[in-house]
Each structure stands twice: as structure tokens, then as C-alpha cells.
Amino acid sequence: ELVLTQSPGTLSLSPGERATLSCRASQTVSSTYLAWYQQKPGQAPRLLIYGASNRATGVPDRFSGSGSGADFTLTISGLEPEDFAVYYCQQSGSTFGPGTKVDIK
Amino acid sequence: QVQLVESGGGLVKPGGSLRLSCAVSAFTFSDYYMSWIRQPPGKGLEWVSYISTTSSHIKYADSVKGRFTVSRDNAKYTLYLQMTSLRAEDTAMYYCARYDSNGYYELDFWGQGTLVTVSS
Numbered sequence: 001e002l003v004l005t006q007s008p009g010t011l012s013l014s015p016g017e018r019a020t021l022s023c024r025a026s027q028t029v030s031s032t033y034l035a036w037y038q039q040k041p042g043q044a045p046r047l048l049i050y051g052a053s054n055r056a057t058g059v060p061d062r063f064s065g066s067g068s069g070a071d072f073t074l075t076i077s078g079l080e081p082e083d084f085a086v087y088y089c090q091q092s093g094s095t096f097g098p099g100t101k102v103d104i105k
Numbered sequence: 106q107v108q109l110v111e112s113g114g115g116l117v118k119p120g121g122s123l124r125l126s127c128a129v130s131a132f133t134f135s136d137y138y139m140s141w142i143r144q145p146p147g148k149g150l151e152w153v154s155y156i157s158t159t160s161s162h163i164k165y166a167d168s169v170k171g172r173f174t175v176s177r178d179n180a181k182y183t184l185y186l187q188m189t190s191l192r193a194e195d196t197a198m199y200y201c202a203r204y205d206s207n208g209y210y211e212l213d214f215w216g217q218g219t220l221v222t223v224s225s
Contacts, residue, residue, distance in 0.1 A: 033211075099150070
């Protein structure tokens with residue numbers, strides 16, 4: 001059974017700082033099927049990245065994804081106030097990681 | 106614009122049943138795989154089920170297998186989730202979502218969710 005682990009659990013940063021979020025799989029997975037989502041309180045998740053590194057429509061270019069094998073990264077190059085949220089990775093359209101909360105320091 | 110609207114949630118007693126619906130619009134429903142995802146209050150996302158375009162391929166999370174049934178009516182542009190033998194741990198916001206058709210298996214559009222509470 002595939003397990004996704006995200007770290008850190010919480011990331012406390014200031015606006016303008018760079019955020020680096022990790023998603024690690026319990027086995028080698030295909031980067032083709034690795035996606036990242038953003039969820040704000042009271043809202044449904046929003047697709048950010050698919051295929052490990054492709055930005056979804058309308059996603060600002062400060063969001064980038066990378067990785068392969070079992071290790072993947074979501075980077076937010078300069079946090080805007082609206083980026084403080086919870087981020088989830090997902091593999092193969094099913095398994096989700098537990099999420100990383102990015103909050104304001 | 107693409108819309109997914111869930112309905113059918115509510116308060117149900119343990120052991121009870123509930124049927125959720127997800128009405129979609131602004132895309133050709135029969136061309137897309139669909140999924141249900143749930144989120145217990147204050148917790149993370151849990152994938153529940155998916156269904157293929159013609160209902161020929163269906164999969165469930167182990168936590169709901171044998172109790173939940175996903176189905177779709179392509180003529181009515183509606184996705185369903187029949188939930189039986191409900192337990193307290195099924196309490197969650199239930200989202201329907203669409204898989205993009207590009208082969209990457211990401212969920213590109215989500216509904217706003219319907220809340221299911223299982224409690225006596």
C-alpha cells in the first residue's frame with residue numbers, strides 16, 4: 001500500500017519568503033501521476049500542479065513542482081498573503097498525503 | 106464554467122444509509138472519470154472512490170469497500186454515492202471531483218462539498 005508523507009507538518013513563514021514543501025512516497029512512483037493541491041479554510045481543494053511539475057490553468061508562476069522517484073517538492077518562490085493555506089500531494093489520482101500547513105509567522 | 110454541485114448530505118444514525126448526488130454542468134460528463142473524496146472535520150483529504158466514463162471501472166478505498174457504491178447517470182450529468190452501514194468515522198465533508206482527461210489523473214475541478222454527520 002502506497003503511503004505519502006509530507007513534511008514539515010507546519011511551515012511558519014513571512015510574506016515574501018520562499019516555501020519548500022516535501023512529499024515522499026513509500027515506494028518509487030511515477031512523476032506523471034503526482035499532483036499538488038491547495039486548500040484554504042472553508043473551501044474545496046484547488047489543483048496547483050499535475051505531472052509533478054506542470055502548473056494548472058491560472059496558477060501563478062511562483063508555484064513550481066519538481067521531483068522524481070519517491071521524492072517530490074512544491075516550491076512557492078515568494079509567499080503572497082493568499083498562499084497561506086494547506087497543501088496536499090496526491091499520487092495516481094487516489095492516495096493523498098497528510099498535508100502541510102503554511103501559516104504566517 | 107465547469108460546475109460540480111453536491112447534495113444529499115445530512116445527519117444520519119449509525120448503521121443508516123444516505124445517497125449523495127453530484128450534478129455537473131458545462132462539460133461533457135460522459136467523457137470524464139469522476140471521483141469522491143472526503144475530509145473529516147479538521148483533518149486531511151481521503152480518496153473514497155472513482156468511476157470510469159462508462160462505469161466499467163470502479164474502485165473504492167478499503168475503508169468503504171462493501172458499504173459504499175458509486176454510480177453515474179451520464180444522461181442526467183449526475184454522479185452518485187450510495188452509503189450504507191454508516192459509521193461515526195464516515196463523518197466528513199464529501200467532495201466530488203473530475204479527473205482531467207489528459208492522462209495525468211489529477212482532479213482538476215471540485216465541488217464545494219456536502220457534509221455527512223453520522224451520530225446517534
